[in-house]
Amino acid sequence: MSELKVYNSFTREKEVFKPITPGHVGMYVCGPTVSGESHLGHARPYITFDVIYRYLMYLGYKVRYVRNITDAGHFEEEGRAAEDKISKKAILEKLEPMELVQKYTNLFHWAMAQFNTLAPSIEPTATGHITEQISMIQKIIAAGYAYEVNGSVYFDVKKYAEKYDYGKLSGRIIDDLLETTRTLDGQEEKRDKADFALWKAAPPEHIMRWPSPWGEGFPGWHIECSAMSGKYLGDQFDIHGGGMDLQFPHHESEIAQSTICNHKNPARYWIHNNMITINGKKMGKSYNNVIKLTELFSGDNPALEKAYHPMVIRFFILQTHYHSTLDFSNEALIAAEKGLRRLWEAYEHLNKMTLENGQPAAASAIDEELDKKVKKLVDEFEEFMNDDFNTAKVLANMFELAPIINSLKDKIIPITALTPGTFNLLQEKFGLYIEKILGLKSITEADNDKLKG
């Protein structure tokens, strides 16, 4: 059996995976910001890391999978901001950010269930870890790598970069950062443009606020993940995952924070999925091409020719290696739908087949070439997954197996052409991979109707 190798974004090398604690894996994945609805771009990391989680468990590891919910920050409902600032209103008449948080968290969980992703072992919230974040900020201040100005605390990137390599993960050069970082409102108080906030003083109109040693305020985004990953997985853990767009500044800053607090890169292996483009363009508000998950499932977006079943989207995502870009188009989704149906049909046929009378075939009936081919295609499932979780190649092999399975079913090829060992292997591993590891399910019209209803 081959060893599991993963591409480590930090070293830019494919490395043999060796967990810190034998038999256990600690994995942290940056979760959603629940100030709005999840979109197609969110589907990729959560489906990618779901398959990684499933595969690590299949390999026998006890995995603690932590995926956070970012629920702290400047949460406002569109159009409500102004009216909510009227302080005379009763508490029940005002926007309560946690109502939005709850609504979008529930919607996120619903969408994740549609995608058949397994729930993480722990799903900590940023607002649920204010004390832990404050403790970590105090440590960074004590070490001399953060400073307070007007009730806000900033990480001193310039000082950090003198001793450590800020930019190693993302490949950014610190001098460029000083040139290119936009000056945002209220950030003039920073010593350097590249510095980032650990704690922000809350202006009077800011609803989300907590007491701190620096006055009332709210935590910065980066410190949240450092505090929560450290609490549940330790100072250094095995895998830190997320989308490539999070490498800078988010993950770069997490590394800096942990380096100062714990003298360690928080993760041994940094794994980043690539982005989804839409008809060749980056997806984003400024491109006006964001497709929400509910819209994908219902078809209710001008960019969509039809509704797409969540399993079609899952299948579409897994048909490309997570490290490559993936271009969304109606044609590609429609092709994915056909592909999933074809594969599932073959899988259902395979499930119904039995070795006749449980007897081994006569040696003379065996088609050695075919037997060898089938065995190889099946054995490669694990080889491909061990090669940085290459689900695309696993599916490609399944597509090669599908016509063979169909021929077996139609008795164009007799079942005795395969050795019982190969046939049993095919039946066992095909099901294991398609259902348990890739997490796919059949799609039926009934499901589609349910989603609409």
Place this chain on the structure above:
Amino acid sequence: MSELKVYNSFTREKEVFKPITPGHVGMYVCGPTVSGESHLGHARPYITFDVIYRYLMYLGYKVRYVRNITDAGHFEEEGRAAEDKISKKAILEKLEPMELVQKYTNLFHWAMAQFNTLAPSIEPTATGHITEQISMIQKIIAAGYAYEVNGSVYFDVKKYAEKYDYGKLSGRIIDDLLETTRTLDGQEEKRDKADFALWKAAPPEHIMRWPSPWGEGFPGWHIECSAMSGKYLGDQFDIHGGGMDLQFPHHESEIAQSTICNHKNPARYWIHNNMITINGKKMGKSYNNVIKLTELFSGDNPALEKAYHPMVIRFFILQTHYHSTLDFSNEALIAAEKGLRRLWEAYEHLNKMTLENGQPAAASAIDEELDKKVKKLVDEFEEFMNDDFNTAKVLANMFELAPIINSLKDKIIPITALTPGTFNLLQEKFGLYIEKILGLKSITEADNDKLKG
């Protein structure tokens, strides 16, 4: 239209419901402790307050429904406690209480979805509100009603009782409390046996711990609900709900805490559902008769003759007024199942009926007595709900309507026997109440199979 009246446990009177902020209702319901699986006893409060939530919305109120998750405390997995105390173990090898919290929170949410309860507007967690709880404890200490001993903080019940009525909600007499409260381990440090913990110093082996002005520890149970209800609903809100078993000491202590912090009873209306007994006995670990919700749905408990569909349990609970005790038995559940099927069948027939040609019937065909009876039975739905949410009486009326509906369907009674107004009213309100307000759904064998799978 009659006014909504609710039985207020605090005043022991049925009172007209008048919200603090016109058009809005703030409702807090004590949620589950997620250190284990939810059982039958948990089904009643959440189904009861779900109907109250639905009815208040039907009346046109904008309701902010807050139901907490109690996830702080002494959480241990059976049999794991001892081995986890070995401090040499790696973090991933040790029990992480938040893994249990996540597992049982997910299971609770799943069960609540099976019961067709609507998600609350906000579902705050105790661990997510440590800073708020600490702030409140500081306020109580500053007011002179709490004291610190060895890193723990206790509420001074004796001092409170000199000025305020501790025991008013539950009807307990303070002198009795001093006599009857058991002395628990490590509670000798309290000034008085009736005093309760606001903050507990964490012994070295306690995994859940947070820094505080009194050293590392964890919050008491009562302060949790006071901090969270106050944060999201204000110093005083409309409805505080929960099971009757929570009146003492939990709700009594919440009142004391809020009285000191905000000089107010936190809620205008205290609503408590009565308990579920099992074959006439109290349900509890000491009686060895606890039935978990998953066991109810699967039938996998020696006390169960069969599996019960979640809708049967919902229906069973709503067939008794929430303020009365409710005895669980297989006979009662089997009867409930039959009842729900009968009612749903009538409802489906009713849905399919149409006034022929949309023409009003000739006046001569109208059976005035029947018409009056049907109208009265339907009009009473709202009257009964306005009378302290009497779902039992609403269902009783539906059972009186069912044979009439069946006779209309079988044309034993012509549809023209009812005035079009009455027929339309029947059709509209029956559906509104059975689906939207009582939150019932049809039960099918397919559903049952799904639950087992």
